[in-house]
Structures are given as C-alpha cells and as structure tokens.
Amino acid sequence: MTQYLPEISIVVPGYNEARNLRPLVGRLIPVMEDLGAPFEVVFVDDGSRDETLEILRELNAFDPRICAISFSRNFGKEIAIAAGLDQARGAAVVIMDADLQHPPEVIPQLVEKWRDGYKNIYGERLDRATDPRLRVALTRVFYRIIDHFGDVALPEGAGDFRLLDRQAVDALLQMREKARFNKGLFAWIGFKTIGVPFTVEERAFGVSTFNFTRLARFALDGLMSFSSIPLKMWAYAGILISGFALAMAAWFFVKTMILGVDVPGYASLIVSIAFFSGVQLLSLGVLGEYIARIFAEVKGRPLYLVAERIGGEKAKS
Structure with missing residues (x-):
C-alpha cells in the first residue's frame, strides 16, 4: 500500500x-x-x-x-x-x-x-x-519593548x-x-x-483561557527569552541608586559639618533601609527567574x- x-x-x-x-x-x-x-x-x-x-x-x-x-x-x-x-x-x-x-x-x-x-x-x-482598547495598547507597548530591547524584531x-x-x-x-x-x-x-x-x-x-494574568506572564516569557534587559536594568538601577546615595551623603555632610544643622537619623535611616531592601529583593527575584529557567532546562525532561x-x-x- x-x-x-x-x-x-x-x-x-x-x-x-x-x-x-x-x-x-x-x-x-x-x-x-x-x-x-x-x-x-x-x-x-x-x-x-x-x-x-x-x-x-x-x-x-x-x-x-x-x-x-x-x-x-x-x-x-x-x-x-x-x-x-x-x-x-x-x-x-x-x-x-x-x-x-x-x-x-x-x-x-x-x-x-x-x-x-x-x-x-x-x-x-x-x-x-x-x-x-487596553489590551490593544498593552500589546503595542509589548512589541515596542521587544523591538527596542530584544534580540529579535517581532512584526507587529x-x-x-x-x-x-x-x-x-x-x-x-x-x-x-x-x-x-x-x-x-x-x-x-x-x-x-x-x-x-x-x-x-x-x-x-x-x-x-487567556486572561490578563496569563497574558502578562506570556509577555514576561517573551521578554526574558529574547532579552537580557531585565538583568541589565538592575545594573543601571544600581548605578543610579549609588549615585543618589552618594549625593545624599554629600548633602548630609554639608548640612551637618558646614551649616551646623542636625539631621534626624531615624526616619531617614528606616526609609533608606526599606527602600534598598525592596530593590535588592526585586533584583534577586529577577535573577531567580532566570535561574529557575536554567534549572528547568538542565533537568532534561x-x-x-x-x-x-x-x-x-x-x-x-
């Protein structure tokens, strides 16, 4: 036959x-x-x-x-x-x-x-x-992000x-x-x-079966599969935050040592710790997402x- x-x-x-x-x-x-x-x-x-x-x-x-x-x-x-x-x-x-x-x-x-x-x-x-309209707008934004930061250009x-x-x-x-x-x-x-x-x-x-949550996850998969920008942006954020911290330190130094004005420490300290802790946890979350993907690949299922x-x-x- x-x-x-x-x-x-x-x-x-x-x-x-x-x-x-x-x-x-x-x-x-x-x-x-x-x-x-x-x-x-x-x-x-x-x-x-x-x-x-x-x-x-x-x-x-x-x-x-x-x-x-x-x-x-x-x-x-x-x-x-x-x-x-x-x-x-x-x-x-x-x-x-x-x-x-x-x-x-x-x-x-x-x-x-x-x-x-x-x-x-x-x-x-x-x-x-x-x-x-919201979905259409978000879709277009996603395509723009991938085109700008991704390794490939997606035809809209x-x-x-x-x-x-x-x-x-x-x-x-x-x-x-x-x-x-x-x-x-x-x-x-x-x-x-x-x-x-x-x-x-x-x-x-x-x-x-697609809802907003699943579409958001789908967009995240696309961004992380074809772009390293989620990792790079935390390096850029680290530079900006470090610059901001140095500027604040300089301002406190001038205000205290030159102008002779006492700077209350507790409130600014608590806010700074909370802010930087949040940034660190968020950056670790991005890193963890990439590690989880690597782990899924090496298991060989x-x-x-x-x-x-x-x-x-x-x-x-």
Missing part, C-alpha cells in the same frame, strides 16, 4: 475545544480540497477535560487525513505547537487555532506566498473595533497563525527549550518572511508526554 505523504500539514493545538472542532473541520476540509494538494490535519489535544478527544477519534474515523495526539496533561499552547510541528510531515506547515478565530479561508493566500518562494508567512492580525500583528516551509520547521525543531515563546522563535529563525493581513473572527464557542495517538505517524519526539 502506497504511503500517503501530505504536501501541506495543518497543525491545530487546542484545549477544551470540543464544540469548535466540527465547525472548524467543516470549513477547513473544503478549503484544503480546493487547493488540490495532498494534506493532513494534525490536532494536538492539550490535555482537554471535555469531549475533545472523543470527537477527534470520530473525525479520524470519518477522514483518515485527520490525525491527533493527546497529551497526558495540559502542557500549554506553546508546547502544543511544538508537538504539532514534531508530528507534521508536510513540505509546508500551517499553524492555526481551533476556535475559528483564524479563518481557514486565508490559508490559500498563505500557500500562494509559499509557492512564490517565501518560507515564513505570518498572518498579520488587523485590530477589530470590538477589541478592548504577527501571531501563531502562519505557514512555515519545511526548512523553517526543521530549524524550529532543533530548539527544545522548555520556556517557549513561539512568536520570538518564529522571528529568530529568519528565512524569507512576509505578512498576509487578516481579520480575527469572533470565537465560535466557549471562552478564551521531555517537552511533553503523549497519552494517545490517533492516526498519522509517530511523532519525531
């Missing part, structure tokens, strides 16, 4: 997306069939607690071009994307969300750019009128929705770090890159554990 080799792989990570799977497949399969290229759809079940796994089994039985891997627990979207890339066999790999916010109808535009010779084609998100509006050539995918597969920031990794690998504008659709069913495979071939790792 001839082995089915896809030209295009669609990687779809998801967590508790049972209600979105059938609508997604109902739109995705016709789009891919119209392209006329052999394809596969690789779902990554990120330890879902709803009926996601059961529906994936049904979809695979209905269409063997649909395959899936299911994690032993929730490892997070960044790891799920890495697992999908491990599993994908296509010469081109499209990454998209399961909640239909990434419209399948944009995929032909990504493929067209790929056939034109581009190897890293990202969906360029256009802001919607319904997007919270770029997210996970993209097409990667096999050469780009193989480059990503060499990077097995645990604290992953895929947007940064996509930019770091380089290759011939272009954006395709698209409008993010409303989530079909359910609610996003796998990125993820697979509880079940549905169709397809065994993942590379």
